[in-house]
Amino acid sequence: MPFYQRIEVDDNTALFVWKITESYNDLFREVSLKDTSLARLEGMKSESHQKGFLAVRMLLQYNGYSDFDLYYDEFGKPHLNDGVNISISHSFGFSVIILSNKNIGIDLELRRDLVKKIAYKFAEEKFVYEYENNSSEFISMLTVIWGIKEAVFKVRNEIGISFKDHIFVRPFQMNEKKTTALLDFNALKSEFLVYFTEIENYTLVWLWETES
Structure with missing residues (x-):
């Protein structure tokens, strides 16, 4: 098997x-x-x-x-x-x-050029502007961000949460393999400890909510 x-x-x-x-x-x-x-x-x-x-x-x-x-x-x-x-x-x-x-969340994503076309839906404009033309790891980093926001939503899937407007990822480098994320939605503010890795041509993200 x-x-x-x-x-x-x-x-x-x-x-x-x-x-x-x-x-x-x-x-x-x-x-x-x-x-x-x-x-x-x-x-x-x-x-x-x-x-x-x-x-x-x-x-x-x-x-x-x-x-x-x-x-x-x-x-x-x-x-x-x-x-x-x-x-x-x-x-x-x-x-x-x-x-x-x-209370954990996980997400697995195939790394594809497609993520660049939909970045405006989930990634902060500052990140896209800073890395789009300057980083060979742009697709990998975008895929990590997408995976983080999917995983956060799996932990806290309240109706109305916007990936772009309510979930924020702390700047990171791919070789660090970890970062943090913040969910800021209505009266809810939750921070998440995030880990990520790459398996073949896939990006794997897992995270959990830290104690206040």
């Missing part, structure tokens, strides 16, 4: 990566799904999305869980029945989960 990597974040937090090399049918035969998950799977139009969904279940099984231990709240946030915090992401060739005693 193509279990790819385990990253030990701290004593109570670990991240698991699955490289999707199997066919849809091979993955489907290896997992058990509750009826709601099966209906969700069958409603997906993209086979890539279906395989990502199934690979997440493979990671659950790798950790002694199953699809029957996983449920989603009214906001679409995943939870495990035993109270362990979980966050999930998948993108084309990889699926990832993170398990922790902290």
Whole structure:
């Protein structure tokens, strides 16, 4: 089985990566799904999305869980029945989960030129202006910022949060592999400790809210 990597974040937090090399049918035969998950799977139009969904279940099984231990709240946030915090992401060739005693978020993104075209939707204009023509790592840095804002939203998915207007990323360098982020939304101000790395041509970000 193509279990790819385990990253030990701290004593109570670990991240698991699955490289999707199997066919849809091979993955489907290896997992058990509750009826709601099966209906969700069958409603997906993209086979890539279906395989990502199934690979997440493979990671659950790798950790002694199953699809029957996983449920989603009214906001679409995943939870495990035993109270362990979980966050999930998948993108084309990889699926990832993170398990922790902290309220964590994770995001996985394929690095593509496309991110430059949508940067105006999520990145601060100052960052784009400063780095667009001066950094060979512009796409990598934009992808980290996109991943951070996705992961923050997974932790604090209140209605009305804007990636560009409410989530701010502290300046960083790619070789640092960490930074912080701030969510400033209505009366809520939350700071997040952020880590990131690159796996092949993907960017992986994970974070959690720091104590006030």
